[in-house]
Amino acid sequence: MAQLFFGYFAGVIALTAVLVVALKNPIYSALSLLVMFFHVAGLYVTLHAEFLAAVQIIVYAGAILVLYLFVVMLLNVKRDDRYHGQWRIAGFVCIPLLLEFMILLAGGIAASPGPVPAESTGGVTGGNTLAIGETLFSTYLFPFEVASLILLVAMIGAIILAKRDVGGDAPQ
């Protein structure tokens, strides 16, 4: 069963990843990237990393991809030939990865410590989301609160820098 799911997710990931670089229309490329992100999240679920799967969807599909789409639409890349034909870059990235894969197949796997059983990462009953939440709110409470202040600054800062009327002529 797990093999079947893995086959499905891996196949779709490979297919959509190729489509991202092969499609001419950047919007379609971005959408196939979206499909790929969802399937990567699916892989995480099969590995019992539910939290990672949720974060994958929220951060990549929710935030980063929307950002891509905004840029694509604002820049009107469709008419700009520079951004088409990504094959060369894709090949450039692929070759080292392929080589790495070959090396792994040739002898690396034997040397690696072998697969860690997925259950050992869960540990706490209630899944890893609970475990992460508990750690975040107990051991790492302080940095967590500092992070919330960072978001506050980013939010207010973005509003102030983008506000239409410059606060210059306010007084009296």
Added chain:
Amino acid sequence: MTFSAGDLFLILPELLVTAAACVVFALDPVLHSSKKDGLAWLSLGTLAVCMGLTASQMSHAASAFGGLVVIDAYGCFWKLLLYFVTGLTVLLSYSYLKEERLYFGEYYGFVLLALSGMMVMVSAVDLLTIYLGTELMSLSLYVMAGLKRSEPRSLEASAKYFVLGAFSSGILLYGISLLYGATGSTRLPAIAAAVSGRSLDDPLLLFATILLAVGFSFKLAVVPFHMWTPDVYQGAPTSVTAFMAVASKAASFGAFLRVFVEGLGGLKANWSAIFLLLCIATLVLGNVVALVQTNIKRMLAYSSIAHAGYALIGVVAAGRLGGSAVSSNGIASVLLYLALYAFMTFGAFAIVAMLRKGGIEGEEIEDFTGLAKRHPLAALLMMIFMVSLAGIPPTAGFIGKFYVFMSAVEAGMAWLAVVALIFAAVSAYYYLRLVMVMYMREPGEVTATSPRLVMSPSLSIVLACAVAGVVIFGFYPNPLVNLATQAVLTLK
């Protein structure tokens, strides 16, 4: 592991500063614009309370939140310096923002949040927490640099600072993750235990150390990672520039020293070689490029780069010698140097901020022509700051350089002290050129756009504090020296 009320009490200064920032943000939209001065007073009041609290914690040695944060004399030393500089920033901004017609009440909120980020940086003993503190400080500064929105240069400064800052944070984070991989912890005491007896032959540890050094070098504006400094310092509103040049540099040094001494102390023979190179490059480039600047903000930016180089001498000296007594002397000289640097640099920026030419800032060195005739007192103060920056006795700048050079000599690196001394002599040329422009040249005809100094009570307080620091610590540095020495002893 849960936290207790005692933990909250220990970080009360941080909480107060953050709460004050939130009150400023909340009050700003509802306050009538004529009453927004109150926000500055609120910030100052908070700083005064925090100063008292932190001074009372000075002799404490406690850790909070399961050992992520410590309250020790080292952190308190930096915090007191940061409160002081932030207070001066608020006072300077109070008149500067009016001159520039920037009526952002949020400004004070950002100053306070940047301060709380800096406080986290200097009191955290966990790499992740230090990183988050750095980000909190940097994000606030990115926004503050771009507040003069009518001016493209200010926006350029903000964008440039943001991009390079984000880049350097990425490098820092990469270093942290590699160090975590090599040692299995992000906490400095655990890292110190894991690296003891190991050397940089371990490639993972080598890369982690180099990436951390590069990440911090960006924040400290050390050559060759200084490229952002002149543009950002020139473009940002001058009150913000002063804050960045003094407070953010002090906080970055605070975090940097804690990470490298407390966490990577076992590798000090290795990292002192890295910093030796950075230090010499910084001294050479900072001082030589400052010679040819015609804009005073750019000149002071290069001067602040050069001063980071002088402070690094203390770090190199501390790393060179194994004995804890001498190495703590090196670190103490860095603390002392940055505290004294704060007074003179802030004073110089305060005068630059208030020199107006028509409606805008007179920031060319030419604008200081004949200042001695029209504003003798201001010219005298500026001369004191310049003389001190050049390191000529009997000013604070001399004391700072003296202790740093002494630590180099004690570490058996007299040649480094000689090199630094040569470049201090080079720096005297560009500092004293400004004095010459002020005193030796005749001012031109007085017109509506000729530069003049806008005085105000709050600016007078800023200048009085700065000059008092420069003169008093120039003659009688002992209290500050003792404080720095005592602070360093708590650094493990």
